[in-house]
Amino acid sequence: MAEEQDKNDEEKFEFTAEGEALGYISLDQARVLALQHARDNAGFYGPGYANRELVWDELSAEEGEDYYRIRLSYRPVRGFRGKPGVELLAIDKSGPIALRQILSEPRPSRRLFYGLAGAGVLLAVAVTTAGLFAAGVFxxxxxxxxxxxxxxxxxxxxxxxxxxxxxxxxxxxxxxxxxxxxxxxxxxxxxxxxxxxxxxxxxxxxxxxxxxxxxxxxxxxxxxxxxxxxxxxxxxxxxxxxxxxxxxxxxxxxxxxxxxxxxxxxxxxxxxxxxxxxx
CATH class of the missing domain: 2.60.220.30 (Chondroitinase Ac; Chain A, domain 3)
Known part of the structure; x- marks a missing residue:
């Protein structure tokens, strides 16, 4: 029983004040660390997303010999319709983030218009577009x-x-x-x-x-x-x-x-x- 308790204590997951893990971490712990790092460092996405409320989803988590590879999707919580962005984080098994890379950025899709305000905007766009077609622009x-x-x-x-x-x-x-x-x-x-x-x-x-x-x-x-x-x-x-x-x-x-x-x-x-x- 004492040996099992010692083993459990060794596998206990702790963070330093800088957010790095103490000792080797498991794949599950790396997944949590990836989400925490993405949330706390949103400025990495550029000025268009740094001050917006974002949501993340885990796409995949793989274990290599020395690193864990975590793929996350990210997108704005509000006012976004389209394909989320995708990023890759490589996490050293001792805890530090070794690599963070944007694989693709969020891509907005066709916008939908709702209510009277939306109908007014759509009408204005339609009139403008009709004029551009008449002028040969579109x-x-x-x-x-x-x-x-x-x-x-x-x-x-x-x-x-x-x-x-x-x-x-x-x-x-x-x-x-x-x-x-x-x-x-x-x-x-x-x-x-x-x-x-x-x-x-x-x-x-x-x-x-x-x-x-x-x-x-x-x-x-x-x-x-x-x-x-x-x-x-x-x-x-x-x-x-x-x-x-x-x-x-x-x-x-x-x-x-x-x-x-x-x-x-x-x-x-x-x-x-x-x-x-x-x-």
């Missing part, structure tokens, strides 16, 4: 496009309507991969910052490989876009949604060539936006 015939990428050769993706071009230099990927363009609408994307309005160029770019070099995204500027921007290059910006927030990209605007372009090293939602004048 194209109802756009479809998803996928191209194959070769490690040693440059590649170019052109959207079906020709409004978006993506140029990738040679050695952008380490192995054969695919790049996919998917057109979106205003209701598919998170709300833009207050000073910006979207044009008809809204889309998602995805690849099944990590980008090794920056690529160039070019968007065709319509006459309506130029008028909305007051023919001021600084009022047209390509924005990318990352870490839960829209990020304006350094954008090169050429009204003569009717193009706006930006270099990026990661893929997600993109939108050509017009900056509104301050009141």
């Amino acid at each position: 194209s109802s015939s756009e479809t998803t496009t996928t191209i194959s990428l070769s490690p040693r050769a440059p590649s170019r993706l052109v959207s079906p309507g020709g409004g978006v071009t993506v140029d990738l230099p040679a050695d952008s990927v380490a192995a054969p991969a695919q790049l996919t363009y998917r057109p979106l609408t205003l209701t598919d994307i998170p709300v833009l910052p207050a000073r910006y309005t979207a044009t008809g160029a809204i889309f998602d770019l995805t690849t099944d490989s990590t980008l090794l070099k920056p690529i160039t995204v070019s968007i065709r500027i319509s006459a309506a876009d130029a008028v909305a921007a007051g023919s001021d290059e600084e009022n047209l910006l390509i924005q990318q949604h990352h870490d839960g927030a829209w990020i304006p990209l350094p954008t090169t605007v050429d009204f003569t060539a009717s193009t706006a372009s930006a270099r990026v090293d990661r893929l997600s939602f993109f939108a050509l936006t017009v900056r509104k004048a301050l009141p």
Whole structure:
């Protein structure tokens, strides 16, 4: 009985003041530690999620020779509809977090509108969208496009309507991969910052490989876009949604060539936006 009690005492799980475990920990203890660490260090997800209330779910827990590998999903508790983000934590069997890596970020899906307020917003969006279709900004015939990428050769993706071009230099990927363009609408994307309005160029770019070099995204500027921007290059910006927030990209605007372009090293939602004048 005394030997069994000593064994139980050795397996008892305790934490230091810094949150690290004393002695070797079990897989169950590593699972608890992963959730605690994610909860207490939400700033790791970036400014878009650092101050939001999040919820986590365990996706998998595996034991290796020296480490436990825990995969968690995470998403905002309120105001989010879509696919949760996924992260991986590698935990040393002695307790410390050895690695924490974001595998994918939360991806919002099409928004639903409820009640009278939602109906009013939907009506406003519908009117705006109808005007953009009339102006030729939106194209109802756009479809998803996928191209194959070769490690040693440059590649170019052109959207079906020709409004978006993506140029990738040679050695952008380490192995054969695919790049996919998917057109979106205003209701598919998170709300833009207050000073910006979207044009008809809204889309998602995805690849099944990590980008090794920056690529160039070019968007065709319509006459309506130029008028909305007051023919001021600084009022047209390509924005990318990352870490839960829209990020304006350094954008090169050429009204003569009717193009706006930006270099990026990661893929997600993109939108050509017009900056509104301050009141």
